[in-house]
Amino acid sequence: MAKPISFFFLLVSSLTLTLTLIPTKGEALDQGFLGNKKEKLTHFRAYWHDIVNGQDPSSVLIMNPPKNYSSTGFGLVRMIDNPLTLGPKLSSKMVGRAQGLYAASSKEEVGLLMAMNFAFFDGKYNGSTITVFGRNPVFEKVREMPVIGGSGLFRFARGYVQARTHEFDTKTGNAVVEYNCYVLHY
Template identity: 70%
Template sequence: MARIPLLLASKFIFLSILSSSGVIRCTRGENNDDHGFIQSLDRESMGLKKEKLSHFRIYWHDIVSGRNATSIRVVRPSNASVTGFGIINMIDNPLTLGPNLSSKLVGRAQGFYALSSQEEVGLLMSMNFAFTEGKYNGSTITVLGRNPVFNKVREMRVIGGSGLFRFARGYVQARTNTLNLTTGDAIVEYTCYVMHY
C-alpha cells in the first residue's frame, strides 16, 4: 500500500518539472519575441517594398436571365418577402473595362451575394475580383460588405488579395449603371482604391 502514494508522488514531481520547464520555455520566448510558432519577418526578404495605392474602374455584369446566366440562385427562402430576404446567388460575373458586355474582359467576380435585409433590398457581398489581363493576370482582390442596392453609391471593403495585390486593403464604390427590373440583369460600375505592395 505504501508503494501507491510513493508512485503518485513521483509522477506528481515529474509532471511538475515538465510543466515548470514549459513555463520557463514560454517565458523565455516572450522575452525574445519567439513564440514558437510565430516569427517576425523583414518585409524586404519577402519582396515587399514600398506600399502603393492603385485606383481603377471596372464594370460588373450580373446576368441572371437567359441561357448564359452568370448569377445563379442557390437558396430560395420558404417565405416570400418584398425585399427578397434570404435569397442567395452564386456568381461568376464578367468584369469589363466599359459598361458594355462587349468591352474588354479584364477578369471575373466570383463569390456570392445574399439578400440580408428585411427592411430594404440590401445585399451581403462576398466576392473575389480575379483578374485575367496584363501584369495583374492571376491576381485577386477580395471585396466584402453591405450593398444597399438602391442607394446611389455603396461602399464596401477590400479585405485582402493575392498575387500583385498581396496584403491588399482598401475600398470599392459601387454605382448602378443599368438595372433591368424585368430580367433582374444589372451592370454596376466599381471604382476601386487598393493599398498593396
C-alpha cells in the same frame, strides 16, 4: 490507460509547438521578404455584369426565401461568376471575373452581403485578385465596401470599392454595376 495519457501528451506537445511558431504580441513580422517594395495606391474601374437569366447566366440561384416572407428578398443567395469589363457594355474588353456570392441579408431594406474575388486575367494584373467583403445597400446611389485582401500584385491588399448601378433591367433582373476600386498594396 496508456492510450489516453499518450494522446494527451501528443496533443499538448503539438499545441505547444504550434504556439511557439505564432508571433506573440509586440513581435514585429520580418518584412524582408517584401524587399524594398513601398506601399502604393492603385485605382481602377471595372464593370460588373450580373446576368441572372438567358442561356448562359453568370449568377445562379442557390437559395430562394419562402414566398411572401419578405419584401426585401431576405434569405436569397446567389453564386456568381460575373464578367468584369472595361466598359459598361458586355461586349467591352473583359479583364476578369467576379467570383463568389451575394445574399439578401436585410429584412428592412434591399441589402446584400457581398463576398467575392475579382480575379483578373488580362493586362498587368493578370493572375492577381482582390477580395471584396461587405454590405451593399443596393438602392443607395453609391455603395462602399471594403477590400480585405488580395493575391499576386495585390498581396497584402486593403482598401475599398465604390459601386454605382449603371443599369438595371426590371424585366430580366440583369444588372451592370460600375466598381471603382481603391487598393493599397506592395
